[in-house]
Amino acid sequence: ETGVTQTPRHLVMGMTNKKSLKCEQHLGHNAMYWYKQSAKKPLELMFVYSLEERVENNSVPSRFSPECPNSSHLFLHLHTLQPEDSALYLCASSQGVGSFSGNTIYFGEGSWLTVV
Amino acid sequence: RKEVEQDPGPFNVPEGATVAFNCTYSNSASQSFFWYRQDCRKEPKLLMSVYSSGNEDGRFTAQLNRASQYISLLIRDSKLSDSATYLCVVTGSGYSTLTFGKGTMLLVSP
Numbered sequence: 001e002t003g004v005t006q007t008p009r010h011l012v013m014g015m016t017n018k019k020s021l022k023c024e025q026h027l028g029h030n031a032m033y034w035y036k037q038s039a040k041k042p043l044e045l046m047f048v049y050s051l052e053e054r055v056e057n058n059s060v061p062s063r064f065s066p067e068c069p070n071s072s073h074l075f076l077h078l079h080t081l082q083p084e085d086s087a088l089y090l091c092a093s094s095q096g097v098g099s100f101s102g103n104t105i106y107f108g109e110g111s112w113l114t115v116v
Numbered sequence: 117r118k119e120v121e122q123d124p125g126p127f128n129v130p131e132g133a134t135v136a137f138n139c140t141y142s143n144s145a146s147q148s149f150f151w152y153r154q155d156c157r158k159e160p161k162l163l164m165s166v167y168s169s170g171n172e173d174g175r176f177t178a179q180l181n182r183a184s185q186y187i188s189l190l191i192r193d194s195k196l197s198d199s200a201t202y203l204c205v206v207t208g209s210g211y212s213t214l215t216f217g218k219g220t221m222l223l224v225s226p
Contacts, residue, residue: 002159028152040218041218042120042202042215042216042217042219043160044214045214087156090159090160099130103148104162104165105162105214106161107160107161109158110158110159
């Protein structure tokens with residue numbers, strides 16, 4: 001059983017819909033992330049939160065809106081998406097941010113998003 | 117030059133074979149290095165960290181060459197269950213996050 005759970009696992013939405021992806025981590029970590037994985041592309045970091053504060057935003061379009069109400073929960077609100085936004089969206093957590101020894105990242109199983 | 121580069125493969129090997137992957141990185145200030153494994157339509161999972169002195173975990177050996185800015189993963193006695201995509205992951209310095217390579221696909225056949 002993974003320490004990072006994501007819902008829904010699969011989502012199909014129209015371009016005018018509003019939906020949200022939810023992530024919860026049970027590892028006591030302080031940092032949470034959203035990644036996007038498209039076919040034949042490397043994992044792309046979207047957002048990083050450390051202790052509920054957004055610390056990194058990699059030029060993500062405003063149609064993606066993250067929310068981190070506490071250190072265990074992370075949401076990705078979606079609105080007016082485009083078909084090219086169809087991808088696997090992975091939530092992850094780690095003990096902290098930064099490249100210190102042992103700060104490995106743990107992923108959830110992902111949410112498969114299809115925009116029609 | 118891409119931040120993290122890997123040969124996408126696929127590497128097709130028979131069971132029992134030894135196979136090696138390399139990964140090059142562009143940021144000379146990178147401090148931490150990892151290999152992750154991703155099965156088809158699954159999330160990436162940590163396979164092993166890569167230490168400066170090299171490290172081994174069972175059939176898997178990871179090495180780091182800072183001078184040439186590459187890391188390697190050696191898999192001995194390949195099993196069918198080793199079939200997956202292997203992601204090279206590198207961090208920068210200080211307050212930063214991971215950069216992933218596109219991955220190298222390994223297919224182990226009977």
